[in-house]
Amino acid sequence: MNAAFVARRVVYGLISLAILSAIIFACTHLLPGDAAVTILGEGASSEALAALRARLGLDRSFLAQFLDWLVGLPFGAFGTSTTLNQPAGPIIAERFRNSLALAVTTLGVAAALAIPLGVAAAARRGSRLDGSILAASYVGISIPDFVVAPILIIVLASPPLSLLPSGGFVPFTESFGGWLAHMVLPVIVLTFLLTAHLLRQTRSGMLEVLSCDYIRTARLKGLPERIVLWRHGLRNGLTTTIAVLALDIGYLMGSIVIVEEIFAYPGLGRLMVYSVANRDMPLVQGSALVIGAVYVVANLFADLAQGVLNPRLTRS
Amino acid sequence: MASESFRSRRMTRRRFTRDLAASGAGALLLPGLFRGNAHGEAKPGGRLTVALYKDLRTLNPIMGIFGNEWRSTVNLYNNLTRLTANGGVEGDLAESYSAGQASAAWTFVLRDGVRFHDGSLLSAADVVATIEKILDPKTAAPYKAELGPIAAVRAVDRRTVRIDLASPYADLPKALASSMARIVSERGVADFGKLDGTVYGTGPFTLKEFVPNERVVMERNPRYFRAGRPFLDRLVLRVLPDTTSQIAALENREVDVIGEVESDAFKRVAGIKGVKAVQVTGGTFNNIVLYVDRPPFDNPRVRKALRLAMDRSQMTDAITGGVGTPADDQPISPAYEYFDKAIPLRKADLAQARQLLKEAGHASGFEHRLVVSNSPASREKTAVVVQAMAEQIGIRFNIELMDNARYGSTIWNKGVSSYVGNYGTRPTEDAILSKLYSATYGIDEGRWAPTEFGKKAEQLIVQGRQLSDRGERRKIYGELQRLARDEGPFIIPNFFNSLYATQSYVNDWPTRAITTEMRAENCWLSPEAPGRKA
Numbered sequence: 001m002n003a004a005f006v007a008r009r010v011v012y013g014l015i016s017l018a019i020l021s022a023i024i025f026a027c028t029h030l031l032p033g034d035a036a037v038t039i040l041g042e043g044a045s046s047e048a049l050a051a052l053r054a055r056l057g058l059d060r061s062f063l064a065q066f067l068d069w070l071v072g073l074p075f076g077a078f079g080t081s082t083t084l085n086q087p088a089g090p091i092i093a094e095r096f097r098n099s100l101a102l103a104v105t106t107l108g109v110a111a112a113l114a115i116p117l118g119v120a121a122a123a124r125r126g127s128r129l130d131g132s133i134l135a136a137s138y139v140g141i142s143i144p145d146f147v148v149a150p151i152l153i154i155v156l157a158s159p160p161l162s163l164l165p166s167g168g169f170v171p172f173t174e175s176f177g178g179w180l181a182h183m184v185l186p187v188i189v190l191t192f193l194l195t196a197h198l199l200r201q202t203r204s205g206m207l208e209v210l211s212c213d214y215i216r217t218a219r220l221k222g223l224p225e226r227i228v229l230w231r232h233g234l235r236n237g238l239t240t241t242i243a244v245l246a247l248d249i250g251y252l253m254g255s256i257v258i259v260e261e262i263f264a265y266p267g268l269g270r271l272m273v274y275s276v277a278n279r280d281m282p283l284v285q286g287s288a289l290v291i292g293a294v295y296v297v298a299n300l301f302a303d304l305a306q307g308v309l310n311p312r313l314t315r316s
Numbered sequence: 317m318a319s320e321s322f323r324s325r326r327m328t329r330r331r332f333t334r335d336l337a338a339s340g341a342g343a344l345l346l347p348g349l350f351r352g353n354a355h356g357e358a359k360p361g362g363r364l365t366v367a368l369y370k371d372l373r374t375l376n377p378i379m380g381i382f383g384n385e386w387r388s389t390v391n392l393y394n395n396l397t398r399l400t401a402n403g404g405v406e407g408d409l410a411e412s413y414s415a416g417q418a419s420a421a422w423t424f425v426l427r428d429g430v431r432f433h434d435g436s437l438l439s440a441a442d443v444v445a446t447i448e449k450i451l452d453p454k455t456a457a458p459y460k461a462e463l464g465p466i467a468a469v470r471a472v473d474r475r476t477v478r479i480d481l482a483s484p485y486a487d488l489p490k491a492l493a494s495s496m497a498r499i500v501s502e503r504g505v506a507d508f509g510k511l512d513g514t515v516y517g518t519g520p521f522t523l524k525e526f527v528p529n530e531r532v533v534m535e536r537n538p539r540y541f542r543a544g545r546p547f548l549d550r551l552v553l554r555v556l557p558d559t560t561s562q563i564a565a566l567e568n569r570e571v572d573v574i575g576e577v578e579s580d581a582f583k584r585v586a587g588i589k590g591v592k593a594v595q596v597t598g599g600t601f602n603n604i605v606l607y608v609d610r611p612p613f614d615n616p617r618v619r620k621a622l623r624l625a626m627d628r629s630q631m632t633d634a635i636t637g638g639v640g641t642p643a644d645d646q647p648i649s650p651a652y653e654y655f656d657k658a659i660p661l662r663k664a665d666l667a668q669a670r671q672l673l674k675e676a677g678h679a680s681g682f683e684h685r686l687v688v689s690n691s692p693a694s695r696e697k698t699a700v701v702v703q704a705m706a707e708q709i710g711i712r713f714n715i716e717l718m719d720n721a722r723y724g725s726t727i728w729n730k731g732v733s734s735y736v737g738n739y740g741t742r743p744t745e746d747a748i749l750s751k752l753y754s755a756t757y758g759i760d761e762g763r764w765a766p767t768e769f770g771k772k773a774e775q776l777i778v779q780g781r782q783l784s785d786r787g788e789r790r791k792i793y794g795e796l797q798r799l800a801r802d803e804g805p806f807i808i809p810n811f812f813n814s815l816y817a818t819q820s821y822v823n824d825w826p827t828r829a830i831t832t833e834m835r836a837e838n839c840w841l842s843p844e845a846p847g848r849k850a
Binding site for chain 1: 371373374376379381453454455456457458460461509512513527528529530554555556557558560561562563564565567568570691719720721722723724725726728729737738759
């Protein structure tokens, strides 16, 4: 892989982030309603609203607020949360860590399940095994998370089984067992969705590759099927799967609002919903930017990984 | 089995609710739920976890607007006064208090030797600092107006505070018991910016950990001024926004109490073995705001027609799932002391309603926009049920669902459209009546101030807040309830009951009409409680 390829990708990533930050800031200012209204609630007098707007700096011009925000960004300062009255950076950082733990665990489990199953299904295309794997993945794709999650709570986290806590979160540093126990149900629900998705991706990628001439050559050369599949086939078959994985990590970092809400998991998605509903702009902007950055970085890694798997992609 | 008996007694229970409510008794317990609750001597110790839904943003008592914030601060701070279980008032940090002539000046004498969590002694200066901070317009305290017409507050000596009023106000002691008026130390007032996450109080529990919108962990305050209280070693409030996981957590005994049960979930919760489900007649309501300064609701006939189209018992069942109290377009519920039980519940009369509409020139009915905020969810239900009732006489409400922040800044009290408002139970009749019907102390939501109704209501409110004689006040507030019922600018179909669920081993949990009065200092755990073993 050459350095120019890497550099080009990094520069693209930075440009995307810069554009993203401007769009986020502009969009949040288009939202009707402001933090003063949500902080003081219904029944607030107009004098109280004006006093609070002045204190929060909401009465300043759009440009002044944007510049203020932009200047803080390189130092990791996302401003002060208007409704929680705390620096937004540490709040977002904590949620980011929680979401990352959930995303990485889920992706690990999903990949470990989906890739072998996808390869197996592709290798025995049309067989009974292929049929049942496909059917199972259809089920996985079509049942929404807001159905799976309550069912799991009722089955696994309610009497008589009561195997797991129904929701909530224990920090890793407080108790590893507690942390793990609270992770299990959300991870199962998310794995349920992602595995189906990844599996189908792997299967179709592999099928395409397995119909290539070089695979036929490999087979004709008398290579064992194991080597043909896992060494020659998978390497090329995984390129799309990796791109999908990169998108999935972005999805897991902030779009899994329903799962986080049901399990009371303190991730970026719940923070996002809270901050939009309460017009807490520094939190909205900060978490949107962080989620955007995750997409950019994940795609960067996906590009690089694809480059390693398939060096032809790095030559342009 | 518990759910079985619950269902079969449903009708009986509802009648029971109404009878009890009508007789003025507030609290009522579901039948058959005392079983297994071995009431005995209170034993100190143990840990108790309360599940809450909705947001919990700040521990700053002066700036809080959410129930969960008040449920936290009531355990971390004290007020000068506090509400008693039956809606009366007594001294809290104040040992005694008295009114000067015509309730225009009040003197509060503080308990001696009360210490803040940081060890400093409570003095009159702390009380003055707190009240002045609330009154300062720069603070923008959301509930400032409900504190009453305070003109000045000063420390007479170390233990005596004098509050001068701009006009007589008999409810001052009750107003000072409200959630915003927790007494913060002088140092805490100076560190106002830190109050969101730091506690400068005297309350029964000290703050151990606070994660906004996640949890509040509190520990027993060994210096608490009420000897032997609190009983619990640890009190944890956990935000669990999803009903299914809340109920599962209760079934698993991960949580010991649900601090505020959603009405949809109440029957399911009541069916869980080993759980006490309690409902108390509350005063929370949703109101449909009709503007009386413009067509079509400027015409009293049209308003009356709409009122007559509403079958209130049916609506109450539909909106609250059978755990509410029918209301009659006025905001005083049976939970209030001066609720007038002599006023009969209005019956629906569709024929008369149609006739009135015809006389008003709307023989074929009309369309009307009704905006609904998405939070709390009960607003939408109220709108849909009102829509169905109104449709019977040809009034077609077009419901428009809206994000809460947008609703708050573009619709609420902006005079642009009818909408569904939402009010919680207040400590006094005056607090809610003056908010809704006084142009001076309230917000003139229905644009009625210049009307005959507005003038009459204003006069009664001013009269009511100055009276200290209870019989006379009862008369005034009764008159106000009739006036609001027949001529007011709102449709109020029902009150929401205050709903609680606790494990049977939880004793003396505060079940009040005002759900935010969640003061856990008297609560204790029976020996079989899991929180005693850990």
